[in-house]
Amino acid sequence: MLYPENDGTDPMNYRVAFLSPVPFFKGGAERSLFDLMANPHVDPLLVVPAEGPVSEQAASRGIPVEVVDFGQVAAIRRPVRPSSVGAAVGDWVGAARRLKDVTRRHGAQIVHSNGLKAHCIAGLARKLGGEACVFHVRDIAVRGSERLIWKSLARSSDHTVLVSRACWPGEALPQNVSVVFNGVKRDDVPQSFQARAAESGLVVGICGRIHPFKGHHVALDWLGAAHRRGQRITLLVRGEAEEEDRRYLDSLKRQAEALGLKDFVRFEGRFEGLAAIYNGLDAVLVPSETPDPLPRSVMEAMSMGLPVVGYPAGGIVEMIDHRENGWLAGDAEAFCTAMEEISSLGPMLVELQKRAARTVAERFGMERMHRQVNHVYSTVLGR
Secondary structure, three states, rough: OOOOOOOOOOOOOOEEEOOOOOOOOOOOOHHHHHHHHHHHHEEEEEEEOOOOOHHHHHOOOOOOOOOOOOOOHHOOOOOOOOHHHHHHHHHHHHHHHHHHHHHHHOOOOEEEOHHHHHHHHHHHHOOOOOEEEEEEEEEOOOOHHHHHHHHHHHHHOOOEEEOOOHOOOOOOOOEEEEEEOOOOOOOOOOOOOOOHHHHHOEEEEEEOOOOHHHHHHHHHHHHHHHHOOOOOOEEEEEEEEEEEEHHHHOOOOHHHOOOOOOEEEEEEEEOOOOOHHHHOOOOOEOOOOOOOOOOOHHHHHHHHHOEEEEOOOHHHHHOOOOOOEEEOOOHHHHHHHHHHHHHOOOOHHHHHHHHHHHHOOOOOOOHHHHHHHHHHHHHHHHH
């Protein structure tokens, strides 16, 4: 079932317990979780494994919060190893029972889980007599074992939501699996982008978590190729690396220096708010060579009126129509060509921006996401 819709005639609210696998903001998944809880037809409860920034923000918005300790389940990492699952079995059962008790106490009708560890706990709680569960899958199965896990998730959930078609490891979607793109609010006053004069160069940004999967190293190689061509481009890296990714960040700095790009690459750290994140950029680069399910930076940049150049893998190909609302670049040559076109399009760039804005409204609008999720809830509850 692709892109389910609610026709808007269902006025009922849904009491939903949203289960987060982490207590902090790890990336776009947690921001999307808050978008789901902002649904006007949802009465939300947030369940977290520990108190932290996620629960604090929920409380500031008047959303009730409960803590369910995941125990050893929280220590499971991809790739999933049988030994780590075996060590967590007791805590898995305990967390599932506590989740069932919490949802019953709050009168929740549905548990909507937001990550693999959360899915496992919600699914077991369902088998133990708990409420209906909806799994929100935001990852792409890249290993054979993961593909089996994804299919098992669909069998153990009342409904599984994918953020992009790229997340499902099969040719056909099962009956209880659907694609619902994340939503984004289009900025009320998008930037009015004007390509800079060739001699002043372009300022390109990579915005989001610094991680090998995000392809920053690919971008640096491309930037080096562009400079060898005589293209004057500055790259601003806006985002943070988690503790386990610090070595990757250090390697990027060494790579930039080795390529002679030290004066053209700036690592600026974390920014808060879309206006700050995308301020001063002429274009946004999303070089996720490892397939990325549905990077928020693509739709956010589009909503801000910025040209986007994305790697043609994963969900990015479901977001960018090449040279219609952005550019797809799979190598340095295509990147350099995209930069040349962005610099020289002139008035035609305005038309591309308009098409990008329509893409955001039609594919990634917040209201559309809420309607589709409401349809999922209605189907699960048999309304």
